[in-house]
Amino acid sequence: MRFLLRRLAHAVFLLFAVSILTYLFASLVPGDYFDEMRLNPQIAPQTVVALRAQYRLDRPLPLRYVRWLDSVVHGDLGYSFSYNSPVAPLLLVRARNTLVLTLTAALLAWGLALPLGVRSAEHVGGLPDALVSWMTAGLLVVPDVVLALGLLLFAARSGWFPTGGLVSIDFDSLSLARKLLDLALHIMLPVSVLVLTALPLLVRHVRSAMIGVLEAPFLQAARGHGIPRRRLLYRYALPAAANPLISLFGFSVGTLLSGSLLVEVVMSWPGLGPLLVEAILSRDLYVVIGGVLLSTLFLVIGNLIADLLLYWADPRTRVESPAK
Amino acid sequence: MTKRRKLVKWLVVLGALHGVVACAGFLSPYDPTEQDRERPYAPPVRLHFRDTQRRFHIRPFLYPLRVREGSFAQFDEDTARVTPVRFFVDGSSYRLLGLVPCRLHLFGAFPARICLLGTDGYGRDQLSRILYGGQVSLAAGLLGAGTTLLFGLGIGTAAGYYGGWRDDVLMRLAELFMALPWLYLLLGLRAFLPLSVRPTQPFLLIVIVIGLVGWARPARLIRSVVLSFKERDFVRAARGFGASDGYILIRHILPETSSVLLTQAAILVPQYILAEMALSFLGLGVPEPLASWGNLLANLRQYSVLMSYWWMYLPAVAIVPFFIGYLGLASALQEWADPSRWA
Amino acid sequence: MNSGPVVPAINEVSFSIAPGITLALVGESGSGKTTLALCLACFERPTSGRIWFGGRDIAALKEKQLRVVRPQIQLVFQDPASSLNPRLTAHEIVTEPLLLQRNWQERQMRERGFALLERVGLSMEVASRRARELSGGQRQRLVIARALSLEPKLLILDEALSALDCSTQAQIANLLVELQTSSALTFLFITHDLAMAAHLADEIAVMNRGQIVEQGAPERLLASPQHDATRSLIAAMPRAIVRPHVFGAC
Numbered sequence: 030m031r032f033l034l035r036r037l038a039h040a041v042f043l044l045f046a047v048s049i050l051t052y053l054f055a056s057l058v059p060g061d062y063f064d065e066m067r068l069n070p071q072i073a074p075q076t077v078v079a080l081r082a083q084y085r086l087d088r089p090l091p092l093r094y095v096r097w098l099d100s101v102v103h104g105d106l107g108y109s110f111s112y113n114s115p116v117a118p119l120l121l122v123r124a125r126n127t128l129v130l131t132l133t134a135a136l137l138a139w140g141l142a143l144p145l146g147v148r149s150a151e152h153v154g155g156l157p158d159a160l161v162s163w164m165t166a167g168l169l170v171v172p173d174v175v176l177a178l179g180l181l182l183f184a185a186r187s188g189w190f191p192t193g194g195l196v197s198i199d200f201d202s203l204s205l206a207r208k209l210l211d212l213a214l215h216i217m218l219p220v221s222v223l224v225l226t227a228l229p230l231l232v233r234h235v236r237s238a239m240i241g242v243l244e245a246p247f248l249q250a251a252r253g254h255g256i257p258r259r260r261l262l263y264r265y266a267l268p269a270a271a272n273p274l275i276s277l278f279g280f281s282v283g284t285l286l287s288g289s290l291l292v293e294v295v296m297s298w299p300g301l302g303p304l305l306v307e308a309i310l311s312r313d314l315y316v317v318i319g320g321v322l323l324s325t326l327f328l329v330i331g332n333l334i335a336d337l338l339l340y341w342a343d344p345r346t347r348v349e350s351p352a353k
Numbered sequence: 354m355t356k357r358r359k360l361v362k363w364l365v366v367l368g369a370l371h372g373v374v375a376c377a378g379f380l381s382p383y384d385p386t387e388q389d390r391e392r393p394y395a396p397p398v399r400l401h402f403r404d405t406q407r408r409f410h411i412r413p414f415l416y417p418l419r420v421r422e423g424s425f426a427q428f429d430e431d432t433a434r435v436t437p438v439r440f441f442v443d444g445s446s447y448r449l450l451g452l453v454p455c456r457l458h459l460f461g462a463f464p465a466r467i468c469l470l471g472t473d474g475y476g477r478d479q480l481s482r483i484l485y486g487g488q489v490s491l492a493a494g495l496l497g498a499g500t501t502l503l504f505g506l507g508i509g510t511a512a513g514y515y516g517g518w519r520d521d522v523l524m525r526l527a528e529l530f531m532a533l534p535w536l537y538l539l540l541g542l543r544a545f546l547p548l549s550v551r552p553t554q555p556f557l558l559i560v561i562v563i564g565l566v567g568w569a570r571p572a573r574l575i576r577s578v579v580l581s582f583k584e585r586d587f588v589r590a591a592r593g594f595g596a597s598d599g600y601i602l603i604r605h606i607l608p609e610t611s612s613v614l615l616t617q618a619a620i621l622v623p624q625y626i627l628a629e630m631a632l633s634f635l636g637l638g639v640p641e642p643l644a645s646w647g648n649l650l651a652n653l654r655q656y657s658v659l660m661s662y663w664w665m666y667l668p669a670v671a672i673v674p675f676f677i678g679y680l681g682l683a684s685a686l687q688e689w690a691d692p693s694r695w696a
Numbered sequence: 697m698n699s700g701p702v703v704p705a706i707n708e709v710s711f712s713i714a715p716g717i718t719l720a721l722v723g724e725s726g727s728g729k730t731t732l733a734l735c736l737a738c739f740e741r742p743t744s745g746r747i748w749f750g751g752r753d754i755a756a757l758k759e760k761q762l763r764v765v766r767p768q769i770q771l772v773f774q775d776p777a778s779s780l781n782p783r784l785t786a787h788e789i790v791t792e793p794l795l796l797q798r799n800w801q802e803r804q805m806r807e808r809g810f811a812l813l814e815r816v817g818l819s820m821e822v823a824s825r826r827a828r829e830l831s832g833g834q835r836q837r838l839v840i841a842r843a844l845s846l847e848p849k850l851l852i853l854d855e856a857l858s859a860l861d862c863s864t865q866a867q868i869a870n871l872l873v874e875l876q877t878s879s880a881l882t883f884l885f886i887t888h889d890l891a892m893a894a895h896l897a898d899e900i901a902v903m904n905r906g907q908i909v910e911q912g913a914p915e916r917l918l919a920s921p922q923h924d925a926t927r928s929l930i931a932a933m934p935r936a937i938v939r940p941h942v943f944g945a946c
Contacts, residue, residue: 043532050529051541170676172627174634175669178653182666185659192656287536291631295654305537306635309544317544324537586779593739593771594793594846595763605781 036336040329047325051318052094107315116319127300131289134223146235147262165229173226173288177295180218190218193297219296223288234277238270271342275335282331356689363682374487378447381481382461386642389476394426394662397471405432412437417465436465471664483668486644493560494626498618500564509575527569539566543637559638563628571617575610582606612690619683623676709908711901718883720893723903729886733854737771738762767846774855776835782828786838793845816841833864852884890929902926
């Protein structure tokens with residue numbers, strides 16, 4: 030229990046620190062959203078000043094931070110200059126899309142990596158192992174940008190898949206079944222890119238963890254008892270190998286988030302990625318801060334879940350360590 | 354193959370690849386900024402050995418491309434003009450390795466334009482742009498990795514050697530940096546800098562930004578090396594002989610970090626090349642007219658380009674051999690430095 | 697020389713070593729021997745007590761003043777492998793102290809390095825080999841050579857022979873005897889092996905749980921031990937030893 034509380038406190042501290050850092054950096058940037066306006070001779074300088082005051086950009090920094098923090102706690106993440114609307118709902122919609130993409134990719138990636146890794150570990154050196162290792166080697170050398178663009182090219186030329194977006198234009202008029210199909214078609218390519226780029230590392234780690242476990246005496250004993258193969262692998266061996274894999278899961282959340290940003294931009298998936306890029310280009314301060322914070326939040330939550338899983342899976346974390 | 358041989362093999366491969374890019378001036382037929390507005394989005398030229406009269410030519414030749422009447426970016430071969438490809442031709446001037454002014458190019462086909470990989474919207478030869486772009490992207494990767502390692506070395510050594518509160522603060526900072534997804538961190542850092550900078554500056558800026566993203570992990574690795582060697586008997590003995598901290602660090606401890614530095618370098622460089630590509634692709638990196646693999650790929654963001662001009666995808670392929678090389682090098686280095694590890 | 701350091705967290709210890717003598721400090725592991733050695737060599741400070749060396753209490757000296765004293769007391773660690781940087785060559789290792797003294801010219805240093813190696817019985821070709829390529833015996837010789845480079849008056853050897861195989865032990869032991877006669881060195885020889893101590897030392901002090909429980913000439917100690925600790929040490933000796941002065945443990 031103490032372990033979990035410590036991790037939670039740690040996560041909160043991290044979020045806090047990141048928020049300060051981001052806010053600090055963002056505010057130290059020379060110039061702001063209204064720079065373009067200022068350069069425009071048709072707009073009177075007083076107007077700019079008034080606008081700035083309206084958005085409270087003329088107050089001292091710590092004061093702004095505290096105000097902002099206060100509003101964040103109340104669910105208000107500031108105002109977007111470009112979209113002329115509050116940041117929070119904007120981010121949430123996009124975040125939902127990103128989560129749909131990332132979670133699907135994560136599930137699929139692990140869903141594939143586990144059986145592949147287990148199979149390879151079972152027959153080390155055999156044909157399935159060799160095939161899998163070639164596949165992972167091949168996938169490792171293809172960076173995600175290359176893969177994403179390649180698949181996009183394929184989609185454009187073949188016409189089999191849509192080249193962007195969440196759903197088609199006529200989504201609302203489709204039947205439920207068609208709606209699902211439409212969504213599936215749209216999500217398939219971005220998810221494939223994410224899965225294919227994540228797969229090599231996952232498979233390799235599952236494989237090496239399983240190899241370590243399969244040689245353990247307790248497993249030989251279980252095999253001697255005549256326990257069927259599948260049960261043996263998944264109910265006995267895999268949980269024993271869980272520890273490093275759970276840590277890997279925590280780590281892979283970060284890479285998946287970064288990967289999804291790029292994939293979203295390339296494949297026009299309406300998630301946090303394109304929003305963030307746009308906000309950076311237009312100096313939309315609060316959207317940038319909100320976006321970075323939200324992504325960090327996801328990462329921190331992902332790691333917390335990993336810690337939770339570790340706590341549940343590995344009894345050693347539950348034992349109170351003796352005083353130093 | 355022995356570990357050393359493997360290492361050498363990969364080094365040679367990478368060296369050759371980098372060499373090709375370094376000789377961009379010689380290997381590319383044109384200056385990368387040279388435009389040809391009459392031939393935008395021209396497809397890759399085809400080389401022929403047999404002409405329309407079915408005569409065989411030993412020297413490959415091409416037919417210059419001519420715009421089809423009333424169309425945009427639709428070309429026909431002008432079969433009336435057989436233009437042979439010549440080797441070691443005189444062309445636009447460049448500086449070999451940035452130093453020696455030169456005019457010699459490997460091949461050319463004056464007066465036609467030999468664009469083996471097609472052209473972009475301004476008619477610029479893609480092969481030349483890919484080669485020169487490679488210089489930029491590779492330089493970004495190498496310099497970025499250098500920055501990170503320098504940073505990581507300094508911080509890791511300080512944390513490990515001096516310990517105490519310095520160690521705590523630095524490692525907390527490292528954790529912070531590792532808590533952010535790297536691309537978000539990269540974009541965040543990039544965002545907090547002026548958006549429009551003159552051509553020479555953004556490159557350095559980008560290198561530094563990229564370099565600042567990944568210092569945390571190397572710093573931790575170096576810190577653990579320093580920690581493990583700090584208390585060794587031979588370090589103690591040296592201190593007993595009157596050695597200063599600086600001497601001990603330079604003479605005894607830092608040489609031990611070399612294997613970590615090398616392995617990390619091999620891992621970081623390709624990641625940083627990608628980082629540059631990502632930044633430039635998004636429009637936040639190397640600006641036009643300077644070419645980099647990232648901003649070459651940015652063309653594909655336009656749907657029309659994606660649909661109709663497949664050769665604009667080729668810069669993406671260019672990075673793959675480098676990736677293979679660096680990954681091979683990284684695994685060879687890991688084996689060489691620590692033979693007990695399963696690579 | 698007198699020494700009366702108090703070993704931390706352990707009881708008072710008081711003994712003295714006359715110049716040119718070899719004193720062996722014998723005791724089981726955990727009796728505080730190594731801590732004592734570290735204190736004497738100025739690597740650690742005793743919490744209380746005094747160490748008299750050359751007429752001064754070195755336990756009370758500041759770091760700057762200690763710098764003058766340090767070269768005169770040298771410590772040879774137990775494990776030659778860890779006290780040598782495996783990447784450096786023998787010559788580099790043996791000249792490192794000279795380098796750090798900064799009073800030496802390049803050529804003088806080089807020559808002195810070779811001379812030191814020769815003195816401990818290492819040939820010229822060993823000089824350019826790296827420490828990791830040397831055998832255990834060669835390494836120990838190298839450590840001794842390095843310790844001798846600053847011409848110390850007192851050499852503390854902490855289990856210096858324990859990590860070596862039998863024949864090498866004999867060789868190094870002979871080297872030490874020879875060095876003492878030729879250079880008038882004083883040795884503090886710390887070991888758990890009473891037989892070895894009996895062979896090498898002029899005087900033996902038995903240590904048990906942070907205290908010196910018995911002290912005297914080797915023959916006397918072996919013939920009529922007064923303390924239980926001494927008795928158990930004698931009992932631990934291999935049966936082959938009947939007479940002292942015979943190095944027959946192997």
